[in-house]
Amino acid sequence: MLPPMRSGRPGRPYHDHRRILNGMLWLAKTGVPWRDLPERYGPWKTVANRFYRWRQAGIWQRVFAALLQAADRSGSLDWTMHFIDSTSIRVHQHAAGAHEGQEEAVGRSRGGLTTKIHLRADGQGRPVALLLSAGQRHDTTMFVPLLQSGRVKRAGRGRPRSRPVRIVADKGYTSQHVRRYCRQHGIGATIPTRRNQRPNLQFNRVVYRERNRVERLVNRFKQFRRVATRYEKRAVNYLAMVTLAAVTMWL
Numbered sequence: 001m002l003p004p005m006r007s008g009r010p011g012r013p014y015h016d017h018r019r020i021l022n023g024m025l026w027l028a029k030t031g032v033p034w035r036d037l038p039e040r041y042g043p044w045k046t047v048a049n050r051f052y053r054w055r056q057a058g059i060w061q062r063v064f065a066a067l068l069q070a071a072d073r074s075g076s077l078d079w080t081m082h083f084i085d086s087t088s089i090r091v092h093q094h095a096a097g098a099h100e101g102q103e104e105a106v107g108r109s110r111g112g113l114t115t116k117i118h119l120r121a122d123g124q125g126r127p128v129a130l131l132l133s134a135g136q137r138h139d140t141t142m143f144v145p146l147l148q149s150g151r152v153k154r155a156g157r158g159r160p161r162s163r164p165v166r167i168v169a170d171k172g173y174t175s176q177h178v179r180r181y182c183r184q185h186g187i188g189a190t191i192p193t194r195r196n197q198r199p200n201l202q203f204n205r206v207v208y209r210e211r212n213r214v215e216r217l218v219n220r221f222k223q224f225r226r227v228a229t230r231y232e233k234r235a236v237n238y239l240a241m242v243t244l245a246a247v248t249m250w251l
Contacts, residue, residue: 001063002054015042023047028244031225033094055240064243067250068128068152072161077152078123081207082164083214084146084173086118086139087222095233105235107134115230117221117242118142120150122164125213127221127246128152132239139172144181163187168211221245 002017023041027034037044054060071077091106091113105115114135120128129150133142147167151160166188169178174191182189190207193200222228224245232238 001059001066003057003059015046020047020050024051024244025248028224028226028241031229031231033231051240052237055237060240060243060247064247064250065152067247068150071126071250072152073155076124077128079161079164081123081166081168081210082128083121083125083211083217084119084143084167084169085121085211085214085218086116086142086172087218088135089115089117089228089230091115091135091230095230095238097233103235104233105132105134105238107136109135111135115235115238117227118146119214119217119221120146121214121217123210123213125217126249127217130239130242130246132235132242140175140178143169143173143178147181147185147187166190166207168208170211220249 002021005014005017019042023037023044024047026041027037027047034044034048037047041047068077088109088111090111096106096113106113107115116133116135116137118129118131118133118139120130122128129146131142131145131149148162151162153160163185164187167182168190171192171194174193174197178191179189181187190204191200192203192208221242224241226241227245230238232241
């Protein structure tokens with residue numbers, strides 16, 4: 001799915017895609033600046049330019065979508081139960097020059113400038129949908145966009161699938177708007193209520209214990225230091241780095 005390699009052209013040698021891609025993965029794992037990339041991965045500027053060029057062409061999203069389709073065709077993508085959660089990411093001073101707001105997903109909270117990653121995981125705790133928002137945005141505002149994203153094209157005719165059988169989330173998502181949306185679309189909701197709300201008599205504690213899968217997924221994402229701290233100034237570039245980490249998990 002990567003662009004074709006250039007060959008037979010005069011001028012500077014064209015570095016192999018595998019070498020450049022290994023450099024991107026090493027940088028995502030270690031979190032170092034582009035200029036500190038080891039020489040064995042090629043010129044740092046070549047690696048950076050190719051990363052941004054492929055992001056602009058939408059390659060990272062297409063690779064992620066293709067992996068979801070392959071998993072769905074093989075029957076390994078679990079639609080019976082999906083988990084939703086979010087995590088706050090500290091914005092580094094090198095990325096603090098972006099305008100605050102939803103467009104660049106930079107917000108201000110107790111910890112300073114933060115970005116929030118919203119995740120939807122399948123029943124096995126693997127990423128299905130990824131969205132960004134400003135750090136102070138409430139989780140419920142991203143519930144519907146999370147369910148509407150991550151569409152997986154099925155084999156043959158028909159619309160892509162995006163709705164699981166059941167959604168499991170924590171108290172941050174307990175609202176009438178969320179529960180009404182789940183009822184209207186035939187999605188079961190296992191979400192605990194707050195003390196000031198009417199108790200949910202159908203709440204299943206055994207199912208809710210499985211929510212640890214999405215929390216472990218968050219921990220796996222933060223093993224990529226370029227994800228655990230936001231160094232990219234633009235939100236689209238940071239989302240591409242998060243998507244690259246998600247691709248490695250599926251591979």
